Amino acid sequence: MTRRTASWIVVVLLAVIGLLPVLSMVFSTFHTEAGFSFEGYRQMLHTPSLWQSFGNSLLLAFTVASAATLAGTFLGILLEKTTLYFRKIWLALLLIPLLIPPYILAYGWYMLVGREGAWGEILFGFWGTACILFSVYLPIAILITSVSLRTIDPRFEEAGLLVCPWRCVLSKITLVLMLPSAMVSFLLIFILSMGEFSVANFLRYDIFPMESFIQFSAFYDFRTATLYAMPLLAIVLVILGIESLLFKKGALRFKSRTERLTIPLHALQIPFLVLIGTFILIIIGMPLYGLMHSIDAQSFIHALHKAAPALGQSLLYALLSALLLVFFGFATAYIIVYRTIKGWRVLDAMNLFWFILPATVIGIALILFWNRPYTNIIYASPLIILFGYLVKYLFLSSKIIELRLSQIPRSFMEAAQLTGASWYQILLYILLPLSSGSLAAAGMIGFVFSLRESTLTMLVAPAGTATLPVYIFTQMANGSEATVASLCLIMLLIVILPLLGLSGYTAYQGKKYDHA
Amino acid sequence: MKSLFLLLGCAFIFSACTSHSTKGTVTVYVSEDQVFSEPLLKDFEKETGIRVHAIYDTEESKSTGVMNRLIAEKANPQADVYWANEPIRAEILRQKGILAPYASPQAEGIPDAFRDREHYWTGFSARIRVLIVQKGLKTKPDSILAYADPKYKGSAVIANPLFGTTTSHIAALFTFWGEQKTKAFMKAMKANHTALATSNGESADFVASGSYGFALVDSDDAVSRLKAGKPVEIVYPDQGDKGTGVFVVPNAVMLIRKAPHPENAKKLIDYLLGKESEKKLAFADCAQIPLHKGIPAPDTLKPIRDLKTMPVDFKQVAQKMIEIQPYLKAWSQSK
Known part of the structure; x- marks a missing residue:
């Protein structure tokens, strides 16, 4: 099989799994009783309330993305480039909000401050929503900053230090070199904030995805609901344009360097420790306390017993989904990086389009396309959940692997080709081993995101296959507060414990290797 | 790479194999809160040996998530029964051709105002x-x-x-x-x-x-x-x-047209419409008012017969x- 044929097989598989269902939904937005028409779009543009909620979404996404990028850049530098004590522990703690479903944080804050009073007023609205999304997406900015800092050639900073102190080097060299990655961080968080629905819904802040949701839930109008998701496509196109510009200039070619300069903190050690400790206490400690203070051992055991089947199913589907995401993530990254077929950009755009599309639209598209008697083996089984996760999160796994593949020198492949190695052998014996770290990272991200997903699962999960996030939602309707809080804690533990285990194992293996 | 292919293959086979057996099961979509409806469905499982696969609505979907699924699945229904928490949306489903009529013997005694004349849905526990x-x-x-x-x-x-x-x-x-x-x-x-x-x-x-x-x-x-x-x-x-x-807002139960397990579906409908189920719902935390005569109402609420009720034609309301x-x-x- 040639490389081209294999690439086409992957593209066709992805097209059948997710693109055709979504495209058929998109085409339906142009279909009226009179035939092909832009009437729906014309009406949408003339609906003032849509502009209002679209403005709210833009404001929210801009606020969250700006704040998270600024704070993430600062914290990334503090944790990656300084001599601050316990840097790994701080980083691990700061990652927690990204790993759990965002509504759990919102629920934690609600349990802490309630609905009434001044704090309740702040929580339920723009500021509450923005602050929670800020804490959820801050880790993305920190991680991107960390990766970006590792790519900076220390010779630039060394040269700078000859003529001015660190403060000046940071502002005039380091931060300038980091600007493209800060832009990526901003764009990614902007997209995620535009599409995130559960926190704003819980905290009653009117955002654009709500319009699409109302069309589904109050009007049962799938066509208009899809139509109302289309403005997000315009945003995707703009972001793709910016992203392609950044790539064109080579701004995102991360090349990790082993040597790097660190900033000694000296007298600032204690103030920064207090600062980061207080910050973590506020954005993570307080909502978690809010969740846990109503839990007692009995309610926790009771909740664990009740949620056991959903818990098992959640872990299983997340694991299978991670496998699928690694496989297709690698395949699409390979096609995009090595441009094995014409139209590779379409594949890239498709991944981003799926990622930003509201989960309700993807869910209904999958139902309408896959729910047929002869495809029951897929629709009536958990495969449909896996398809949903694949479609929704392929962008993440593909991008992670793509970044790694783009760093592997082409000379390795050319040398292998000269010795007569086929494309498959190059892939198997050069590219896969060299990108194993990114495959593990993509798998872990896929696992975590699949584990925390709820909206899509609710729509497509076959009867009797509820996952833990869905179970928590169903219990929120008239379930006891202690039970719901216990379930949220279980959710938190099942996301964090495997990651702690994995990082402990990696550290142990690293030490063993160093010792040997 | 080979092991990844192998793992993927196993994953697919496993996932496909976990699709439900079609014998001795019934699939029900439920808009009533899970905390109240699940115990009743578990009791049905125990008493009949028929396995219940349920999908519950959530707060997030505002009790309309399963409605959307029923509409989207119209061409190839997966559900046998829909337990709605009110009859208006049942009427919408009927108008969309998603329901099949079923005259349950257990519906005897439920006032006419709370059941569809053509038996597309029947109300209970209001x-x-x-x-x-x-x-x-x-x-x-x-x-x-x-x-x-x-x-x-x-x-x-x-x-x-x-x-x-x-x-x-x-x-x-x-x-x-x-x-x-x-x-x-x-x-x-x-x-x-x-x-x-x-x-x-x-x-x-x-x-x-x-x-x-x-x-x-x-x-x-x-x-x-x-x-x-x-x-x-x-x-x-x-x-x-x-x-x-x-x-008055009764629960409503209905049979889905072309239900995969129609016989089990009818058994579940009969069970939910039975006096015993109404009694359980009356004395659960949801304190729902029985529609069958002779079942005591929950202590916290007046019986319907002691109240002036609003005359409603649910079809018109829908x-x-x-x-x-x-x-x-x-x-x-x-x-």
Whole structure:
């Protein structure tokens, strides 16, 4: 099989799994009783309330993305480039909000401050929503900053230090070199904030995805609901344009360097420790306390017993989904990086389009396309959940692997080709081993995101296959507060414990290797 | 790479194999809260040996998630039975051709007003729409018209009428009062600074915490706050001669057209409509009012026979509900 044929097989598989269902939904937005028409779009543009909620979404996404990028850049530098004590522990703690479903944080804050009073007023609205999304997406900015800092050639900073102190080097060299990655961080968080629905819904802040949701839930109008998701496509196109510009200039070619300069903190050690400790206490400690203070051992055991089947199913589907995401993530990254077929950009755009599309639209598209008697083996089984996760999160796994593949020198492949190695052998014996770290990272991200997903699962999960996030939602309707809080804690533990285990194992293996 | 392929293959086979066996099962989509409905379905499993696969609605989907699934799955239904928490949306499903008629023998004794004449759905275990009122409120409202009364300006809250039983109630008012009077009432309600909550539960919480004087909610929302010791009381609205009466919202159960397991589906419907099920729901925390005669009502609520109820044609209400959705959306977004 040639490389081209294999690439086409992957593209066709992805097209059948997710693109055709979504495209058929998109085409339906142009279909009226009179035939092909832009009437729906014309009406949408003339609906003032849509502009209002679209403005709210833009404001929210801009606020969250700006704040998270600024704070993430600062914290990334503090944790990656300084001599601050316990840097790994701080980083691990700061990652927690990204790993759990965002509504759990919102629920934690609600349990802490309630609905009434001044704090309740702040929580339920723009500021509450923005602050929670800020804490959820801050880790993305920190991680991107960390990766970006590792790519900076220390010779630039060394040269700078000859003529001015660190403060000046940071502002005039380091931060300038980091600007493209800060832009990526901003764009990614902007997209995620535009599409995130559960926190704003819980905290009653009117955002654009709500319009699409109302069309589904109050009007049962799938066509208009899809139509109302289309403005997000315009945003995707703009972001793709910016992203392609950044790539064109080579701004995102991360090349990790082993040597790097660190900033000694000296007298600032204690103030920064207090600062980061207080910050973590506020954005993570307080909502978690809010969740846990109503839990007692009995309610926790009771909740664990009740949620056991959903818990098992959640872990299983997340694991299978991670496998699928690694496989297709690698395949699409390979096609995009090595441009094995014409139209590779379409594949890239498709991944981003799926990622930003509201989960309700993807869910209904999958139902309408896959729910047929002869495809029951897929629709009536958990495969449909896996398809949903694949479609929704392929962008993440593909991008992670793509970044790694783009760093592997082409000379390795050319040398292998000269010795007569086929494309498959190059892939198997050069590219896969060299990108194993990114495959593990993509798998872990896929696992975590699949584990925390709820909206899509609710729509497509076959009867009797509820996952833990869905179970928590169903219990929120008239379930006891202690039970719901216990379930949220279980959710938190099942996301964090495997990651702690994995990082402990990696550290142990690293030490063993160093010792040997 | 080979091991990845192998793992993927195993994953697919495993996932496909976990699809449900088609023998001895019944699939039910449920809009009633899981905490109340699941115990009853478990009892059915125990008593009949038929495995129940259920999908429950969530707060996030505002009790309409499974409705969307039923509509999207129309061509190839996966569900056998739908247990709705009110009959209006059942009517919408009937109009969309998603339901099949089934005259359950257990429906005998349930008043005609709460079952479809053509047996597409049957009501059981009802909630009523009541006013939850802050204890100690100087003048207690006794009618939903209090929402438009300047005396209560700024002290009332209601759930967003775009969702849930509040939509049904407003649609029922449209059929009972007519369009002109209802729209005037809605306009006056807005002018009276009525606050909007996202759900009946939240409305009840607002009243329980003293933020608002009263709210129109489902009886289970009011009863649960009462049982939790909150300083509230229940008022049955519009009981006077000129009053509309209370709006009764029964649960409704229905058979899905081309259900994969029709026989088991009928057994489940019979079970849910039975007196024993109504009794269990009456004495559960949801305190739902039995529709069969001879079953005691929950202590916290009056029996339906002691109340003046609002005469409702659910078919008409369903049609009206579809018609007024754009109006309700505009109303809820207006200031």
